[in-house]
Each structure stands twice: as structure tokens, then as C-alpha cells.
Amino acid sequence: MNVALLGFGTVGSGVYEIIEKQQERFRALLGREVEVVAILIQDKTKPRVVENGVLVTSDFEEIITLHDVDVVVEAIVGVEPGYTYLRRAIEKGCHVVTANKELFAHKGFELKALAAEHNVNVSFEAAVAGGIPIIGTLKQLLHVNQVLKIEAILNGTSNYILSEIREKERSFVDALNGAKEAGYAEADPTNDVDGFDAFFKIVILAELLYGIRLEWGEIKQKGIRDITLEDIQLTESLGFRLKHIASLEWEDGRLKIGVEPKVVTPDHQLYAVDGVDNAVVINGDLVGELKLQGPGAGKYPTASAVVEDLVNVFSSIQDPVLPKDVQLEKSERTLVHPWLLISQTSVPVVGEVSLDQRIQQNGQLYSVKVVRTTRTEIDRLQLEYKELKAYQISGGTVPELTKASITA
Ligand SMILES: NC(=O)c1ccc[n+]([C@@H]2O[C@H](COP(=O)([O-])OP(=O)(O)OC[C@H]3O[C@@H](n4cnc5c(N)ncnc54)[C@H](OP(=O)(O)O)[C@@H]3O)[C@@H](O)[C@H]2O)c1
Incomplete structure (x- = not known):
């Protein structure tokens, strides 16, 4: 199996190294060797550790005109030029594998349709949650289950x-600076901390599970940029935990999608998922609740997912049967949910109130409420009270107020 790698950064070089080391395994699994025959890079002056005989070029034309490429693996950043390159590869009859979530969230539909026309596969395991085998697991589950809900970090x-x-x-x-020093955040962290990255991934999952094509801008994502130490300490003092959660919920053909910081209760499967880990909680109508947790990024976990796709590229697993006529739920704003409200000014009581306290934190007095109300009502309040923080609560029972230092 001859492979062309587009991109030779963290992921591309990891894929190359794994392929170099795993020949025996490939021979046993596929009955053939897997060979990287060409690599596309941008900067020709960077030193690369690559075997002699591999074409290393910054000119895509040199790669697409090769006659013997079976699979093109794309690990570049952003929608272009990767989209154009993958289209050309599919039109030429190559299978394609991508790790690029931004590209696949924007153009997955088009690539899948084009691949079906040309009778080749498009695989994207590494694009969602890096090393966690979420795409394969969902495809497998979908043969007999309807996935009702996903909540994920x-x-x-x-x-x-x-x-x-x-x-x-x-x-x-x-x-954030600590995350940059540890190599977990880019110099420009927008995609991560403003929720775009999680949004791209949930869009890919929605397309996979429900065949729904989301109009760009139809769902608004919210990141973690305005979360303060006080928000987190107050949330913890009530027994909750703040998490950035991407969610999908399907009921009777209606689909709700969200990407925002939420408060979870201690019995929630995502409560104890810490550090750089990703986790996905899946609810299937037959299987019940499952949780997958692990490295959502990193050289070898991500490259491992790409190589899994390579190994499966010639397998003939049928695509799952998807529900028909799924509609995006626009009335979500009128559904009643529990919310945690935090503010320094006095905010009027809304909805059904189960907790209303004044809590001292780091020398400041905060009004903290747990209410059951609609997003519409929360939006209205936030327009009026600019510093009001509101987090939807997800999980089981709302715990008693315990450790908080409460003033009258
Ligand atoms: N890193 C992760 O843990 C991870 C996890 C999951 C998914 N992904 C996705 O995988 C993709 C690659 O990520 P990465 O971390 O490997 O990125 P990276 O380290 O920045 O590498 C990007 C590679 O693409 C090449 N490149 C950039 N622009 C190009 C262009 N216009 N033409 C040709 N080559 C170009 C670069 O060439 P030079 O080497 O010459 O600069 C580099 O080799 C991204 O879409 C990312 O979202 C990454």
C-alpha cells in the first residue's frame, strides 16, 4: 500500500515513524507492506529524518502526478489547501485519511459525496478526540443502536x-500561559479556548450520527475565556464542577447541539475528567451509557488513529443506516433547565429557585442562585446584567450546599 503524506508536522511525522516501525504487523494484518512514497511539506529548509527514496516536496503537483499512490493522508492545518488536495486525490481514485477537524467540519459532506462517486473511502478517526477511537466505536454502535445523546470534553x-x-x-x-509553556496551547489559542475546536468536532459527530448538515452559524459555540478563579471556586463550594462540554441530544428526529461551559454534578461521568484528557459519554438506546476517555491529542495518540484508518482503508464495513429527516432543534431556548447563576450585583429571581445564597469569596460578596428556567430568560437577564455568569447544570441531583462560607 503506497501512501502519500500531506504535512509532516506533529501528526504527519508520527504517522511516518509508526509506519516505518510496524511493517511486520502490516504484513500480518493486510498481507502487504505499507510504504510512504511521498511527503508534502511547506518549508523545504527544515531538516527531516526521512529514508532515501521518499519524495519530499513542497509542490503538490509532483505528488498527485505519481502513478502508484493508493492512500493520501492529510495532516495540514486549516481548510485550505487540504480540501483542494483531498478533492484531487479522490478524483484520481485514491482513498483519503484526514486528521484535520477544521477541514472535515467544513467540507466533510462534500468529500464524502465525492468519495462515494469515485468509490473510495474517506476516513477521519483522528479528527475527533485524537487517540480515542470514537468514530470507529460510533460506527460500530450504529449498526444496532440509535445514539440518543453525547456529552463530551x-x-x-x-x-x-x-x-x-x-x-x-x-x-x-x-x-493559559502554563498551557503554552507545557506545549498544550498554540501561540494563538483562539481555536481551543473560544470553543471552535470542540465545535468542529461536534459538527463532525452530528454529521456522522444523524447525516445532518449544519449551516455554518446555526449553532453558537462558547469557550472558556471569561471563566474566573472565583467562578470555579464558587462552583466547587456548592459541590459542582465547571467543564467545557460539547453535547448532542436526539429525540424524535429533533437534534439539540451545544458547545459551552457547563456545571456538572459529582455523579456526572465528566466530573472527574481532568488535565489534557478528552472524554466522550455516549447514550445508545440499547447499549445504555458508555464512556471513552484518553488522550485527545499528541503525536503518537493522534498518529495511532490515522494508522488505524490506514489499516481499515480496504475493509468493507457497511456505512450505518442513519435516521431520516433530522431537524435541528430551534426551540431549545424555550426548554426549562437547571442553571447556576453567579453575580456580584443583585439579580432578580427567575424561574423556580432551589438555592439563593450570598457567598464570600476572595474578599468579594457574590449572589449565587440555582434556578430552573429557559435559555431565553437567561439571555434576557444577561443582556440587562452584563457581569451575570450563567452555567447550565448537567447531571443527577443538585447537591446540598455544604462547604461554602455563607454570610447573611
Ligand atoms: N497535533 C495534534 O495533537 C493533533 C491532534 C488531532 C488532530 N490534529 C490535526 O492534524 C493536523 C496537523 O496537525 P499538526 O499538529 O501535525 O500540525 P503541525 O505540526 O503544524 O504540522 C503541519 C504540517 O503541515 C505542513 N503545511 C502547512 N501548510 C502547508 C501548505 N500550505 N502546504 C503544504 N504543507 C503545509 C507543515 O509544513 P512544514 O513542516 O514545512 O512547516 C507541517 O509539516 C491539523 O489539522 C490538526 O488540527 C492535530
Whole structure:
């Protein structure tokens, strides 16, 4: 099996190294060797450790005109030029594998349709939750289950930052700088901390599970940039935990999608998922609740997912049968949910109130409420009270107020 690698950074070089080391395994599994025959890079001056005989080029034309490429693996950043390259590869009859979530969230539909026309496979295991085999697991489950709900931590950088703020009592900015120093955050962390990365991944899952094509802008994502140490400490003092959660919920053909910080209760499967880990909680109508947890990024975990796709590229697993006519739920704003409200000013009581306290934190007095109300009502309040923080609560029972230092 001859492979062309587009991109030779963290992921691409990891794929190359694994392929070099795993020939015996490939021979046993596939009855053939897997060979990287060409590599596309951008900067020709960077030193690369690559075997003699492999074409290393910054000119895609040199790769697409090769006659013997079976699979093109794409691990570049951003929608272009990867999209154009993968289209050309599919049109030429190559199978394609991508790790690029931004590209696949924007153009997955088009690539899948084009691949069906040309009778080749498009695989994207590494694009969602890195080393966690979520795509394969969902495809497998879908043969007999309807997936009713997914709640997931899909961005390791955000999860790391929230864990650092909580455990080390750091500010958001301080924790973000720590994430950059540890190599978990890019110099420009927008995609991670503003929720875009998790959004790309949940869009890919929605397409996979429900065949729904989301209009860009139809769902708004919210990141973690305005979460403070005080928000986290107050949440913890009530027995909850703040997490950045991407969710999908399907009922009777209606689909709800969200990407935002939420408060979870201690019995929630995501409560104890800390550091750079990702985790996905799946609810299937027959299988019940499952949780997958592990490294959502990193050279070898991500490259491992790409190589899994390579190994499966010639397998003939049928695509799952998807539910028909799924509609995005637009009335979600009118559904009643529990919310945690935090503010320094006095905010009027809304909905059904189960907790209403004044709590002293770091020398400041906060009004903290747990209410059951609609998102519409929360949005209205936040327009009026600019510093009001509101987090939807997910999980089981709302615990009693215990450790908080309460003033009258
Ligand atoms: N890193 C992870 O843990 C991880 C996890 C899951 C998914 N992903 C996804 O995998 C993809 C690759 O990520 P990465 O971390 O490996 O990125 P990276 O380290 O920045 O590597 C990107 C590679 O693409 C090449 N490249 C960039 N622009 C190009 C262009 N216009 N033409 C040709 N080559 C170009 C770069 O060439 P030079 O080497 O010459 O600069 C480099 O080799 C991204 O889409 C990312 O979202 C990454």
C-alpha cells in the first residue's frame, strides 16, 4: 500500500515513524507492506529524518502526478489547501485519511459525496478526540443502536486550563500561559479556548450520527475565556464542577447541539475528567451509557488513529443506516433547565429557585442562585446584567450546599 503524506508536522511525522516501525504487523494484518512514497511539506529548509527514496516536496503537483499512490493522508492545518488536495486525490481514485477537524467540519459532506462517486473511502478517526477511537466505536454502535445523546470534553487545552485554575488557584491568563509553556496551547489559542475546536468536532459527530448538515452559524459555540478563579471556586463550594462540554441530544428526529461551559454534578461521568484528557459519554438506546476517555491529542495518540484508518482503508464495513429527516432543534431556548447563576450585583429571581445564597469569596460578596428556567430568560437577564455568569447544570441531583462560607 503506497501512501502519500500531506504535512509532516506533529501528526504527519508520527504517522511516518509508526509506519516505518510496524511493517511486520502490516504484513500480518493486510498481507502487504505499507510504504510512504511521498511527503508534502511547506518549508523545504527544515531538516527531516526521512529514508532515501521518499519524495519530499513542497509542490503538490509532483505528488498527485505519481502513478502508484493508493492512500493520501492529510495532516495540514486549516481548510485550505487540504480540501483542494483531498478533492484531487479522490478524483484520481485514491482513498483519503484526514486528521484535520477544521477541514472535515467544513467540507466533510462534500468529500464524502465525492468519495462515494469515485468509490473510495474517506476516513477521519483522528479528527475527533485524537487517540480515542470514537468514530470507529460510533460506527460500530450504529449498526444496532440509535445514539440518543453525547456529552463530551473534546478540547484537552481547555480542560487542562480549567483543571489548573481549580487545582492551583491560578487565573485564566496564568493557566493559559502554563498551557503554552507545557506545549498544550498554540501561540494563538483562539481555536481551543473560544470553543471552535470542540465545535468542529461536534459538527463532525452530528454529521456522522444523524447525516445532518449544519449551516455554518446555526449553532453558537462558547469557550472558556471569561471563566474566573472565583467562578470555579464558587462552583466547587456548592459541590459542582465547571467543564467545557460539547453535547448532542436526539429525540424524535429533533437534534439539540451545544458547545459551552457547563456545571456538572459529582455523579456526572465528566466530573472527574481532568488535565489534557478528552472524554466522550455516549447514550445508545440499547447499549445504555458508555464512556471513552484518553488522550485527545499528541503525536503518537493522534498518529495511532490515522494508522488505524490506514489499516481499515480496504475493509468493507457497511456505512450505518442513519435516521431520516433530522431537524435541528430551534426551540431549545424555550426548554426549562437547571442553571447556576453567579453575580456580584443583585439579580432578580427567575424561574423556580432551589438555592439563593450570598457567598464570600476572595474578599468579594457574590449572589449565587440555582434556578430552573429557559435559555431565553437567561439571555434576557444577561443582556440587562452584563457581569451575570450563567452555567447550565448537567447531571443527577443538585447537591446540598455544604462547604461554602455563607454570610447573611
Ligand atoms: N497535533 C495534534 O495533537 C493533533 C491532534 C488531532 C488532530 N490534529 C490535526 O492534524 C493536523 C496537523 O496537525 P499538526 O499538529 O501535525 O500540525 P503541525 O505540526 O503544524 O504540522 C503541519 C504540517 O503541515 C505542513 N503545511 C502547512 N501548510 C502547508 C501548505 N500550505 N502546504 C503544504 N504543507 C503545509 C507543515 O509544513 P512544514 O513542516 O514545512 O512547516 C507541517 O509539516 C491539523 O489539522 C490538526 O488540527 C492535530
